[in-house]
Each structure stands twice: as C-alpha cells, then as structure tokens.
Amino acid sequence: MNHRRALRAAVTVAVTGVLAAGMTMALTSTASAGTTLRASAAEKGRYFGAAVATGKLSTSTYVTILNREFNSVVAENEMKWDATEPQQGQFRYTGGDRLVSHAQANGMSVRGHALLWHQQQPGWAQGMSGSALRNAAINHVTQVATHFRGKIHSWDVVNEAFADGGGGGRRDSNLQRTGNDWIEAAFRAARAADPGAKLCYNDYNTDGINAKSTGIYNMVRDFKSRGVPIDCVGFQSHLGTSLAGDYQANLQRFADLGVDVQITELDVMTGGNQATIFGAVTRACMNVSRCTGITVWGVRDCDSWRGSDNALLFDCNGNKKAAYTNVLNALNAGPAIPTTPPPTDPPPTTPPPTDPPPTTPPPGTPDGCSASVSLNSWNGGFVATVKVTAGSAGTNGWNVGVTLASGASVTNTWSATASGSTGTVRFANVDYNGRLGAGQVTEFGFQGTGSGAGITPTCTAS
Numbered sequence: 357m358n359h360r361r362a363l364r365a366a367v368t369v370a371v372t373g374v375l376a377a378g379m380t381m382a383l384t385s386t387a388s389a390g391t392t393l394r395a396s397a398a399e400k401g402r403y404f405g406a407a408v409a410t411g412k413l414s415t416s417t418y419v420t421i422l423n424r425e426f427n428s429v430v431a432e433n434e435m436k437w438d439a440t441e442p443q444q445g446q447f448r449y450t451g452g453d454r455l456v457s458h459a460q461a462n463g464m465s466v467r468g469h470a471l472l473w474h475q476q477q478p479g480w481a482q483g484m485s486g487s488a489l490r491n492a493a494i495n496h497v498t499q500v501a502t503h504f505r506g507k508i509h510s511w512d513v514v515n516e517a518f519a520d521g522g523g524g525g526r527r528d529s530n531l532q533r534t535g536n537d538w539i540e541a542a543f544r545a546a547r548a549a550d551p552g553a554k555l556c557y558n559d560y561n562t563d564g565i566n567a568k569s570t571g572i573y574n575m576v577r578d579f580k581s582r583g584v585p586i587d588c589v590g591f592q593s594h595l596g597t598s599l600a601g602d603y604q605a606n607l608q609r610f611a612d613l614g615v616d617v618q619i620t621e622l623d624v625m626t627g628g629n630q631a632t633i634f635g636a637v638t639r640a641c642m643n644v645s646r647c648t649g650i651t652v653w654g655v656r657d658c659d660s661w662r663g664s665d666n667a668l669l670f671d672c673n674g675n676k677k678a679a680y681t682n683v684l685n686a687l688n689a690g691p692a693i694p695t696t697p698p699p700t701d702p703p704p705t706t707p708p709p710t711d712p713p714p715t716t717p718p719p720g721t722p723d724g725c726s727a728s729v730s731l732n733s734w735n736g737g738f739v740a741t742v743k744v745t746a747g748s749a750g751t752n753g754w755n756v757g758v759t760l761a762s763g764a765s766v767t768n769t770w771s772a773t774a775s776g777s778t779g780t781v782r783f784a785n786v787d788y789n790g791r792l793g794a795g796q797v798t799e800f801g802f803q804g805t806g807s808g809a810g811i812t813p814t815c816t817a818s
C-alpha cells in the first residue's frame with residue numbers, strides 16, 4: 357500500500373526485566389512460553405521494537421507498555437535530518453539522546469532512523485543541489501553517526517531511495533541528482549564514523565518480490581560484490597488488508613545475498629485480516645534465520661501515523677489486541693536464530709613456537725609508523741579513511757601529513773586533529789588513539805571538497 361504522509365506522532369518503547377537467554381538456546385523450533393514480546397523475541401535471539409515519540413515518554417500508559425513489551429526502540433522523527441541539523445552545521449541531539457538514555461536504562465537496543473532521506477530534510481538542504489548538497493549530506497552522515505557512535509544497533513543509512521511503480525529504478529530527488537553513487541558514499545561515510553553499527557538500506561512497498569524490491573535487491577548484490585559496506589535491509593511493511601504470498605521468500609532472497617533483514621516499520625490496516633497478517637509477518641521473519649528483529653511503527657493505535665486505521669498491537673487504552681496475541685504466539689512457536697557452533701576441530705597438534713621473539717623488527721616494519729588511505733570520491737568531494745600502523749617500537753603519538761590536490765580542502769575530520777585545510781595538511785592523534793603497541797592499527801578520517809586524487813599519507817611517530 358501507499359504511504360500516507362500526514363500523521364501523528366507515535367510511540368515509545370522501553371523495557372525492563374528479562375532479556376533472557378536467547379542466543380544460547382534451541383537451534384530448532386523449540387516452542388517457548390514467553391509472555392511479553394521482548395522476552396519471547398529475545399529467547400529466539402531477536403529483538404522486538406517500537407517507534408517512539410520521545411514526547412510520550414512521560415505518558416504512563418505508554419511507557420508501561422513500552423518498557424514491558426519492547427527491547428528495541430527507534431525514534432519516529434527525532435533522529436531525522438530536519439531534527440538533528442536544523443541549521444547547516446548546527447546539530448541538535450536532544451530528542452535522540454533522550455531516547456538513547458531511555459533505551460540504555462531499560463535494556464533496549466536502538467535503531468537509528470534515518471541518516472539520509474528525500475523527506476524531512478531541513479529547509480536549507482531542500483534548497484541545495486550538486487556538490488554542495490553532496491558534501492552537506494555526507495557531512496551530516498558523518499556527524500550524526502559519530503555523535504551516536506557505539507550506541508546504535510542498526511542505522512537506516514538511506515531511506516526510501518527507490519521509485520514506486522514498475523521500473524525498479526531510483527526515485528528522483530535532490531540527493532539522487534547529486535549522482536547515482538550518493539547511496540554508496542553515504543554507506544562508506546557511516547561505516548567510517550561508526551564501525552560497530554549495522555548499516556541498513558530501508559524502504560516500503562517491498563513486501564514481496566516486485567519491481568521495486570528487485571531494484572533494491574540488485575543494488576545490494578552490486579554493493580556486496582564491490583565491497584560497499586552494507587549489512588542489512590529494512591522492510592518497512594506498512595501493510596494493507598492482504599499480505600503477498602512471497603513475503604517470506606523475498607526476505608530470504610535478500611538474506612541469501614549475505615545481509616541481515618529486519619522488519620522495520622510494521623503496521624497493518626485494521627479489518628478482518630489484521631491479526632492474521634501480523635502473525636504471518638512474524639512467522640515469516642522467524643523462518644528466515646537472518647531476520648534479526650521486528651519493529652512496529654508505534655505502540656497504541658492512537659499513537660500511529662495511520663490515524664483511524666488502528667494499525668498497531670494495542671488499542672488506545674493500552675489493551676492487547678488479537679494481533680498482539682498472534683505475534684506473541686508466532687514468536688514463541690518460531691525457531692531461534694542458530695548460534696554459530698563452537699569449532700569442533702581438534703586443537704593443533706604442533707606446539708606453538710617457543711622461540712624468543714625476534715629482537716630485530718621483521719623487514720618492512722618501519723620503526724615509526726606507516727599510513728595508508730582509502731578514498732570514497734565523487735564529483736566535487738571525497739571522504740578519506742586513513743589507517744595508521746605503528747612500527748616495531750609502538751607509538752606514544754603520531755602525525756600524518758597529506759598533500760592535497762590544488763583546489764581541494766579539508767572540511768571536517770574525525771578521530772584526529774587537523775592543522776591547515778589546503779595544500780599540505782597534518783593530522784595529529786587525539787588523546788585516545790595516539791598510544792599504539794607494535795604493529796597496532798588505528799583509523800581516522802576526513803572529508804574534503806574538490807579532488808582527493810593523489811593523496812599519499814606519510815606518518816611520523818613520537
């Protein structure tokens with residue numbers, strides 16, 4: 357079904373209590389008897405989440421349900437571009453930080469939504485184009501992912517970039533007009549900024565094998581073949597009165613590409629089939645071992661952007677609906693995500709070498725440090741990720757110099773401090789990454805305008 361865009365705010369999620377065992381349990385379809393969505397999902401190695409409007413975290417009915425039933429949250433609006441960078445270069449994290457705190461206090465993980473999207477852009481970005489917009493967008497990704505670094509389970513790096521209708525191609529937008537590589541540039545910047553977060557592409561009308569989901573499938577396959585960092589695909593699943601027969605097969609074909617899949621914004625039109633569809637979607641996820649979690653787009657019907665559709669699991673008074681029961685039963689009946697079995701190989705029969713460590717460094721390991729760069733370039737800008745490797749003596753600190761092409765300049769830097777922005781620019785370690793043991797590696801990055809061609813870093817250790 358189509359998106360409806362005028363809505364209401366939504367929900368909150370929280371949870372306390374049992375985050376039980378999950379991952380170590382059953383490898384097969386062992387039924388369990390969890391009595392909350394979060395406990396039942398966790399027993400099967402998965403999360404069950406809700407979209408939250410932080411304004412509702414002071415509403416007690418809402419928070420009670422959130423904390424009891426959910427172990428994952430996503431901000432319905434507060435981590436979007438318009439909310440986090442209302443003026444260019446001025447970042448505001450109040451709502452997002454509040455949600456993260458609530459999650460941490462209640463044993464919930466956080467999905468980040470969404471770094472780049474054609475909707476809900478701040479006014480200043482809506483009016484931009486070309487390399488100015490590309491640079492602003494990549495800077496946005498870098499800044500926001502850096503701010504929340506280490507706190508986000510999965511980021512929707514790019515949201516809704518494919519067109520509806522039969523073509524299976526990209527949606528036109530100001531971002532798309534900066535060049536077809538904008539999506540991969542965003543994923544690379546997000547990886548550099550928060551290497552621990554899973555990076556997802558998220559979209560709607562992808563609930564089955566159709567032209568749009570196939571367009572996305574082809575992009576993911578291409579990204580995997582070229583090493584573009586993508587870890588997961590989100591299927592929003594804003595559903596109507598029926599569910600495509602190949603819903604599960606579609607999830608599975610993406611999983612078979614080597615990415616996780618997640619149901620990210622589930623809600624279902626009210627009516628005779630609502631509870632059945634909620635149950636079927638949950639079963640489909642449980643049957644796909646790489647389907648790692650389900651998020652519903654709000655807590656109670658009255659919290660939903662879909663207004664009178666009554667599209668969620670709890671009624672406006674906070675009572676569980678039939679759909680809730682079907683979801684809970686499907687979680688309890690489903691298989692757990694298989695855990696990776698411990699290695700069964702016998703331990704090596706040759707003893708480890710007992711020679712004393714060499715006193716001279718192996719050839720090719722300089723005494724000081726070395727640096728190498730990987731570049732993510734587009735027409736008009738680039739992101740450089742620099743790997744610093746300590747030599748045989750380790751480092752107390754390091755300093756990396758690069759000479760930029762004429763016309764190029766550094767616009768922002770992470771995990772290092774830059775001196776200068778054009779010509780020869782030097783990057784010094786920050787306090788937490790200067791001290792490296794022999795052979796140890798750290799990374800920093802910077803974004804620039806102009807061409808990144810020919811950057812050859814040189815490293816000096818102290």
Ligand code: G2I
Pocket residue numbers: 359360361362363364365366432433475476515560592621661
């Ligand atoms: O449209 C449903 C969802 C489709 N996928 C991406 C999601 O990010 C999207 O969420 C909705 C929110 O549920 C709405 O709450 O995104 C809408 C914006 O496109 C959100 O609506 C906005 C209203 O348009 C604004 O007028 C309002 O100020 O919510 C804002 C905060 O209540």
